[in-house]
Amino acid sequence: MAFGIPLLVLCSAINVFSGGKLGYYLIILAAFLAIKSQEASKTKNSRLDAPQSSVNSKDVLNSKESPIYAVDFTSTTFTPTESTTIPKAVPLRSRAKRSPKVIKAAKPIPNNLAEASLTKSSVNLLQSQVYIFYTTLTGSSQRVAQALHTKLTNLDGLANPPKMLSLDDDVDDLEEFFLKTPKNGDTKSIYLLVLPSYETDSPIDYFLEHLSETYNDFRVDKYPLRSLLGFAVLGLGDSESWNGEKFCYQAKLADRWLGKLGGRRLFPLGEVCMKFEGEPKAQDWIQSFATLLADDEPFYLDNDDDIDDSDREDEEVDDADTLVDVEDMGNIIRKSGTTSIGMSEAKKMVAKDSPTYKSLTKQGYTIVGSHSGVKICRWTKSALRGRGSCYKFAFYGIKSHLCMETTPSLACSNKCVFCWRHGTNPVAKLNWRWELDPPEKVFEGALAGHYQKIKQMRGVPGIQNDRFQEAFQVKHCALSLVGEPIFYPHINEFVDLLHKQHISSFLVCNAQHPDNLAKLAKVTQLYVSIDAPTRTDLKKVDRPLNSDFWERLMACLDILRTTQSHQRTVFRLTLVKGFNMNDIASYADMVIQAQPSQIEVKGATFCGSSNGNGNPLTMQNIPFYEECKLFVVSLVEELNSRGHSYEVAAEHAHSCCILIAHTKFKINGKWHTHIDYPKFFQLLESGEEFNDLDYVKETPEWAVWGSEEAGFNPDDTRYDRKAEKLRKKLEREDLSRKIQASK
Numbered sequence: 001m002a003f004g005i006p007l008l009v010l011c012s013a014i015n016v017f018s019g020g021k022l023g024y025y026l027i028i029l030a031a032f033l034a035i036k037s038q039e040a041s042k043t044k045n046s047r048l049d050a051p052q053s054s055v056n057s058k059d060v061l062n063s064k065e066s067p068i069y070a071v072d073f074t075s076t077t078f079t080p081t082e083s084t085t086i087p088k089a090v091p092l093r094s095r096a097k098r099s100p101k102v103i104k105a106a107k108p109i110p111n112n113l114a115e116a117s118l119t120k121s122s123v124n125l126l127q128s129q130v131y132i133f134y135t136t137l138t139g140s141s142q143r144v145a146q147a148l149h150t151k152l153t154n155l156d157g158l159a160n161p162p163k164m165l166s167l168d169d170d171v172d173d174l175e176e177f178f179l180k181t182p183k184n185g186d187t188k189s190i191y192l193l194v195l196p197s198y199e200t201d202s203p204i205d206y207f208l209e210h211l212s213e214t215y216n217d218f219r220v221d222k223y224p225l226r227s228l229l230g231f232a233v234l235g236l237g238d239s240e241s242w243n244g245e246k247f248c249y250q251a252k253l254a255d256r257w258l259g260k261l262g263g264r265r266l267f268p269l270g271e272v273c274m275k276f277e278g279e280p281k282a283q284d285w286i287q288s289f290a291t292l293l294a295d296d297e298p299f300y301l302d303n304d305d306d307i308d309d310s311d312r313e314d315e316e317v318d319d320a321d322t323l324v325d326v327e328d329m330g331n332i333i334r335k336s337g338t339t340s341i342g343m344s345e346a347k348k349m350v351a352k353d354s355p356t357y358k359s360l361t362k363q364g365y366t367i368v369g370s371h372s373g374v375k376i377c378r379w380t381k382s383a384l385r386g387r388g389s390c391y392k393f394a395f396y397g398i399k400s401h402l403c404m405e406t407t408p409s410l411a412c413s414n415k416c417v418f419c420w421r422h423g424t425n426p427v428a429k430l431n432w433r434w435e436l437d438p439p440e441k442v443f444e445g446a447l448a449g450h451y452q453k454i455k456q457m458r459g460v461p462g463i464q465n466d467r468f469q470e471a472f473q474v475k476h477c478a479l480s481l482v483g484e485p486i487f488y489p490h491i492n493e494f495v496d497l498l499h500k501q502h503i504s505s506f507l508v509c510n511a512q513h514p515d516n517l518a519k520l521a522k523v524t525q526l527y528v529s530i531d532a533p534t535r536t537d538l539k540k541v542d543r544p545l546n547s548d549f550w551e552r553l554m555a556c557l558d559i560l561r562t563t564q565s566h567q568r569t570v571f572r573l574t575l576v577k578g579f580n581m582n583d584i585a586s587y588a589d590m591v592i593q594a595q596p597s598q599i600e601v602k603g604a605t606f607c608g609s610s611n612g613n614g615n616p617l618t619m620q621n622i623p624f625y626e627e628c629k630l631f632v633v634s635l636v637e638e639l640n641s642r643g644h645s646y647e648v649a650a651e652h653a654h655s656c657c658i659l660i661a662h663t664k665f666k667i668n669g670k671w672h673t674h675i676d677y678p679k680f681f682q683l684l685e686s687g688e689e690f691n692d693l694d695y696v697k698e699t700p701e702w703a704v705w706g707s708e709e710a711g712f713n714p715d716d717t718r719y720d721r722k723a724e725k726l727r728k729k730l731e732r733e734d735l736s737r738k739i740q741a742s743k
């Protein structure tokens with residue numbers, strides 16, 4: 001066995017000189033032998049070091065003077081001492097052969113301890129930096145986290161004020177805390193987590209998924225949390241409705257994952273039923289934890305309760321057989337006698353009884369199946385009353401009362417600052433992890449939901465009967481509501497169902513899923529949201545979940561220029577003052593990289609206050625139309641100066657929206673940004689290849705940039721809400737005066 005390392009050196013030499021695969025394979029073999037040899041000698045040494053008559057834990061605990069072992073509590077290695085016996089590893093069988101697992105880190109805690117022992121911390125917990133993380137849907141975890149924060153802030157002797165962070169809004173990248181750990185000089189960190197449990201899909205699923213992914217990712221350190229001083233979890237739940245294993249099950253999972261990732265449990269998991277015990281019980285846990293922080297009692301370590309046996313088997317069985325993945329977690333947890341709710345159970349993305357469902361339906365969304373949504377936008381209502389369509393009518397000829405706005409995936413991989421759904425929106429980085437509805441169900445459900453909402457409009461004053469009748473034959477579908485449509489695994493089949501009914505498809509994606517984008521079939525218009533021109537700004541605006549978000553965006557731009565160049569492609573820019581309006585040159589770089597057919601520039605709209613929904617925007621961040629105009633003119637100048645032919649083509653001042661188009665859409669001096677929809681379906685059904693110029697139509701004069709109407713269709717009636725309100729107020733006052741006079 002001892003020849004592993006010399007053989008490694010020899011093989012490296014063979015590889016360098018031969019340049020062939022032989023040396024490569026030999027290196028792997030030699031490395032394997034070298035590791036085995038080291039492990040064998042380590043085990044042998046520890047057996048030799050262990051004293052012949054070892055004291056068992058009962059003796060230790062029963063004896064008057066506890067033999068307390070001075071163990072550096074922050075050390076990442078452990079040398080067995082007199083109380084230690086080495087257990088025989090019991091190999092676990094995993095379900096299937098897996099790819100080899102690479103372990104980079106030393107084991108952080110004494111996994112080879114069979115019996116309990118006492119260890120003395122050589123670190124003062126009061127010198128640490130405490131982080132209190134929480135996530136909440138209905139506010140109780142935030143309240144409890146706040147109480148914990150207040151308690152620790154007022155704790156005598158705590159060297160650093162504790163920091164309280166929402167996992168949803170304050171932690172943009174979970175890796176910053178749960179793969180790396182904060183660097184505060186010599187100060188070590190303590191993580192406290194206040195977590196509710198939700199049987200339905202919630203952001204906690206995403207957090208737990210991150211922990212399990214980190215643990216199972218062979219490319220990264222397996223025990224990243226060993227650099228913490230420790231952690232503790234306080235779970236909130238409802239033991240009446242979710243009793244037994246389900247009670248606080250996600251806090252239990254978090255507690256276990258943090259331990260598996262190398263964290264040291266400082267305090268037992270708290271489980272509080274908010275229905276019966278409520279905040280006083282949470283206060284008890286907080287009080288006890290605060291007492292512990294100030295207490296230098298030794299720590300009792302009993303490794304029997306650690307479920308992480310997968311590490312031990314590495315030493316005994318074939319590497320390829322040992323990787324325990326998320327699906328196996330459920331079994332392991334079952335074996336360990338705690339909760340049986342594994343993470344593999346596919347949940348509904350938006351279950352009927354979930355807060356997300358309530359929040360979405362309250363906002364007027366109809367939830368279709370378990371992951372899709374449909375909503376009538378205000379422009380559809382406006383068009384039904386003859387008061388004008390949205391900017392898509394001005395730019396592309398879409399009549400708003402014939403348009404259905406829907407999404408087959410309410411989840412997405414960003415937490416954009418201008419999205420109102422923070423805290424409740426389902427999120428996922430890459431994989432679809434929910435129950436999946438078939439495309440037919442989504443399609444029929446979306447149409448049914450849309451028509452139901454249209455029908456409900458029948459009594460609204462001002463509805464024009466002809467438009468009302470027409471509205472029951474949807475002609476366009478905007479796949480842009482919220483969430484990320486290309487995340488839905490059956491998006492192509494869904495789009496096909498639309499096209500079969502001659503419903504045009506306007507699909508907006510967030511440029512975070514290049515693989516899905518590359519596979520997307522023909523759509524009528526393909527949008528990519530460009531929310532910022534640089535890596536730093538994009539991180540600020542979109543708060544993406546993927547750490548390689550910028551590379552993903554760049555890959556999407558390349559795909560637009562290459563694989564998807566047959567599509568009619570559009571950049572969608574949402575301008576947010578103070579976030580993304582400055583760097584015109586970088587926007588130009590992106591346009592040049594992707595070469596989109598057109599660029600839609602829209603001023604952000606204000607969607608709620610900054611305090612309630614995690615949305616940091618205020619009215620100060622909403623640009624005026626004049627500022628948007630200035631932006632597009634500068635962008636066009638920049639592109640032209642670099643030899644790229646784009647011009648400002650159309651505008652819809654009413655919704656602060658402007659269209660820049662490639663000059664190929666200016667045919668014989670006339671803009672052709674509108675779409676010939678019958679032609680699109682004719683070409684699609686012909687099976688021939690076609691591109692963005694093959695189904696264009698002339699843009700009406702009233703929509704062209706600089707026209708007097710500034711994009712407002714002269715056939716519609718302008719409706720000035722403020723003027724109308726004032727008129728009604730004056731009418732009321734007049735009536736009241738008349739009544740007074742007649743008395």
Ligand SMILES: Cc1cc2nc3c(=O)[nH]c(=O)nc-3n(C[C@H](O)[C@H](O)[C@H](O)COP(=O)(O)O)c2cc1C
Nearest residue numbers: 136137138139140141196197199237238242247248
């Ligand atoms: C839809 C829904 C599902 C829930 N599922 C569970 C569950 O599986 N286990 C549990 O112990 N509590 C469950 N609860 C109770 C919540 O965890 C509990 O009310 C908690 O205090 C909510 O915390 P928050 O206000 O911070 O969101 C559920 C509550 C709701 C509304």
Ligand code: SF4
Nearest residue numbers: 412414416419482483
């Ligand atoms: S991409 Fe859309 S749905 Fe997703 S967070 Fe951003 S704005 Fe919201």
